[in-house]
Amino acid sequence: MSRPLVIYGAGGFGREVLQVVRDINDARPRTWDPIGFAVDQAFASTSLVQGLPVVGSVDWLAQHPEVEVVIAIGSPAARRHIVRRVVQEAGNRFATLLHPHAWLGQDVRVGEGSVICAGALVTTDISIGSHVHVNIGATIGHDAVLKDFVTLNPSVNVSGNVQLAEGVEVGTGSVLLPKVSVGEWAIVGAGAVVTKEVPADATVVGAPAKVIKTRSHGWQGQ
CATH class of the missing domain: 2.160.10.10 (Hexapeptide repeat proteins)
Known part of the structure; x- marks a missing residue:
């Protein structure tokens, strides 16, 4: 059974991470079920990225405890900030790719x-x-x-x-x-x-x- 996954960050590296997920699934079918991207509201410039919806932000993750998340933000400082928010508001459920x-x-x-x-x-x-x-x-x-x-x-x-x-x-x-x-x-x-x-x-x-x-x-x- 595939594991539902959200990619936090819908910029260039976020799209590259989606390709990583797709390549993993090609090698090991049904490993992940990529269901969309999460972004902070200030960066929500589109509702679809490579055919997947932008689902929301940390509050959305808090409402969907079954979904794992990977942070696809290039800046180490920004990445740490988001990780801390996710852990505090939605729990620790990070995917390793x-x-x-x-x-x-x-x-x-x-x-x-x-x-x-x-x-x-x-x-x-x-x-x-x-x-x-x-x-x-x-x-x-x-x-x-x-x-x-x-x-x-x-x-x-x-x-x-x-x-x-x-x-x-x-x-x-x-x-x-x-x-x-x-x-x-x-x-x-x-x-x-x-x-x-x-x-x-x-x-x-x-x-x-x-x-x-x-x-x-x-x-x-x-």
Whole structure:
């Protein structure tokens, strides 16, 4: 019996997540029953997205406890905010999606609500937290740790023994060399090459990556 699923977020990544769901169903029929998208009222610009209805927001989820949800919002800070609202108002019932064309080796742990997209390569002895997004073509080397709400954008290369703290966002095509660590809520710009530790709340760009901005602690909000 398929499990009813709502995708929270109807933008570009929300539509990509729908494709992940459809591909999972092609590989393992009747895994999921995607019944629609949830969005905050301010973002409800249409009533249909790829043939599926926009059903409402967190209040709708609260009225439908049988439905699981995955948060398809690219921003780690916004994703955490929505997760907390869903848990508080509608309970904890998050779906974890692993694309059938992603490769995960042995001893890879993936937390609830995370999405691993097509073409991702995740080797061995890796810990991936909750509500993490690993986009298309990203690679993660041995013994890496990705904490909750991390986002790897397309074609990111995470080397072995890399540590990514909560809320880190890594831009498209970036490379993180072995054993580097990136602090909480830091941002790695697209195409950067990270060769040394990145402080919490910093934004780094370039090759080698250098800090161009540091936000105040707690900038991501609650």
